[in-house]
Amino acid sequence: MITVVLVETEGEENIGAVARAMMNMDVDCLALVNPRCDHLSKNALNYAVHASEILEQAKVFTSLREALEDADLSAAITRRTGQWRKRDFIIEDFSNFLAGYKDRNVSLVFGREKYGLTNEEIRSADLICSIPSSDKFPSINLSQAVMITLYDIYRTNLHKPSHTGKLTASREQYAIMLESIMSAFDEMDFFRTVPSWRLKNYINKILIRAGLDGNDCLIIKNLFTRVRGKFQSLLRQGR
Amino acid sequence: MITVVLVETEGEENIGAVARAMMNMDVDCLALVNPRCDHLSKNALNYAVHASEILEQAKVFTSLREALEDADLSAAITRRTGQWRKRDFIIEDFSNFLAGYKDRNVSLVFGREKYGLTNEEIRSADLICSIPSSDKFPSINLSQAVMITLYDIYRTNLHKPSHTGKLTASREQYAIMLESIMSAFDEMDFFRTVPSWRLKNYINKILIRAGLDGNDCLIIKNLFTRVRGKFQSLLRQGR
Numbered sequence: 001m002i003t004v005v006l007v008e009t010e011g012e013e014n015i016g017a018v019a020r021a022m023m024n025m026d027v028d029c030l031a032l033v034n035p036r037c038d039h040l041s042k043n044a045l046n047y048a049v050h051a052s053e054i055l056e057q058a059k060v061f062t063s064l065r066e067a068l069e070d071a072d073l074s075a076a077i078t079r080r081t082g083q084w085r086k087r088d089f090i091i092e093d094f095s096n097f098l099a100g101y102k103d104r105n106v107s108l109v110f111g112r113e114k115y116g117l118t119n120e121e122i123r124s125a126d127l128i129c130s131i132p133s134s135d136k137f138p139s140i141n142l143s144q145a146v147m148i149t150l151y152d153i154y155r156t157n158l159h160k161p162s163h164t165g166k167l168t169a170s171r172e173q174y175a176i177m178l179e180s181i182m183s184a185f186d187e188m189d190f191f192r193t194v195p196s197w198r199l200k201n202y203i204n205k206i207l208i209r210a211g212l213d214g215n216d217c218l219i220i221k222n223l224f225t226r227v228r229g230k231f232q233s234l235l236r237q238g239r
Numbered sequence: 240m241i242t243v244v245l246v247e248t249e250g251e252e253n254i255g256a257v258a259r260a261m262m263n264m265d266v267d268c269l270a271l272v273n274p275r276c277d278h279l280s281k282n283a284l285n286y287a288v289h290a291s292e293i294l295e296q297a298k299v300f301t302s303l304r305e306a307l308e309d310a311d312l313s314a315a316i317t318r319r320t321g322q323w324r325k326r327d328f329i330i331e332d333f334s335n336f337l338a339g340y341k342d343r344n345v346s347l348v349f350g351r352e353k354y355g356l357t358n359e360e361i362r363s364a365d366l367i368c369s370i371p372s373s374d375k376f377p378s379i380n381l382s383q384a385v386m387i388t389l390y391d392i393y394r395t396n397l398h399k400p401s402h403t404g405k406l407t408a409s410r411e412q413y414a415i416m417l418e419s420i421m422s423a424f425d426e427m428d429f430f431r432t433v434p435s436w437r438l439k440n441y442i443n444k445i446l447i448r449a450g451l452d453g454n455d456c457l458i459i460k461n462l463f464t465r466v467r468g469k470f471q472s473l474l475r476q477g478r
Contacts, residue, residue, distance in 0.1 A: 013252075021383060023376040050376045092394055131390070132397060137262040137289045144260060144386045147379075151370070151387050152394075155331055158371055 016047025017143035023051035025150035076125035095156035255286025256382035262290035264389035334395035
């Protein structure tokens with residue numbers, strides 16, 4: 001299931017147009033983080049045309065982390081990249097990647113009309129995706145960016161065979177594994193030199209892109225639990 | 240070169256948003272057929288953001304045929320199909336097809352917000368393309384439809400090698416060939432049973448999709464010129 005997450009949207013027209021685009025592309029769930037306008041205003045409903053139900057059933061959150069709590073996978077759709085916000089996918093490769101997330105909760109995060117997403121918000125998403133656009137004027141209107149993203153996923157799904165194939169791990173399976181990795185590094189006193197969030201972010205990206213299933217997560221978790229145990233026992237011997 | 244052709248657009252916001260989408264996707268030429276609003280209004284310019292030049296340089300026409308005069312290839316983007324308006328492509332296959340039209344004039348025709356394009360307007364375009372969308376609410380906002388179309392072409396171009404390969408015939412080469420075909424059928428007194436526009440429309444679609452180059456056009460033209468000559472001499476003998 002795909003959820004569109006809009007962060008601090010200002011324009012009622014934009015929220016309405018997003019709802020219409022969602023319904024055009026068979027996506028129902030809308031999450032609003034601190035909306036800066038009334039998403040149930042007449043203006044918003046006008047732009048939504050037949051998609052008013054999506055607006056009425058939208059969930060409102062006070063923080064992005066809260067909005068992403070149930071997501072098995074989250075992606076920030078943004079064109080701004082930088083040292084700590086490197087792009088993982090362009091949107092059409094992301095659409096293909098999503099084949100492993102059928103029946104999982106996938107959240108797509110879109111930023112403010114004027115300045116997009118903050119670095120911290122970007123970090124709370126698993127992946128960064130961008131929409132290719134002209135160097136002359138790369139900034140795409142919010143509802144257009146949502147439409148391109150959902151269209152590309154819709155288009156890609158049309159080609160997909162109906163069987164699901166390998167199913168990516170659930171958020172819980174994945175989180176347990178990541179925790180065991182981080183705790184192994186912690187045991188090694190790794191985080192005096194590298195901030196833990198930075199390493200976690202990096203490892204998370206690599207493993208998310210690897211499309212691990214539940215079994216992979218279990219194997220990796222057990223591996224790092226063993227690493228940690230080994231290190232602990234060495235430490236004890238050293239004392 | 241791609242031209243976006245808008246037929247009798249009502250919304251200034253839509254025309255402005257189309258201009259922005261065009262600039263986002265590196266398309267400059269806008270043609271307006273009988274616009275129902277002021278495309279240089281403050282509202283339109285606001286929605287265009289940095290793409291005001293596209294609006295200022297837009298060409299205005301009083302008929303679609305006139306707007307398509309210089310086009311080597313024209314496609315109506317529409318979701319309504321019917322007996323005489325059968326779809327030739329979905330948009331992503333059309334994007335691939337366009338590889339043969341590099342350095343040619345390609346016009347993409349979009350209809351009115353409320354009821355799209357008339358049958359006659361559809362017939363004046365070479366091809367019909369549609370954007371896949373949900374059965375529940377298939378009607379996509381005009382500027383969103385333009386954006387999806389241009390995005391899909393932009394995305395596809397990114398994968399294309401820089402050499403052009405086979406170049407599709409020019410409008411003139413193609414028209415001469417089509418004329419020779421029609422004139423052969425005319426000689427055969429074919430049009431007492433089938434209206435000529437219907438056959439022409441059908442043959443045009445097939446040959447356009449075949450992606451003929453200049454040489455192909457010459458060969459086919461000569462073939463039908465011979466057919467016509469043969470038929471003429473038979474008629475003379477019969478008298």
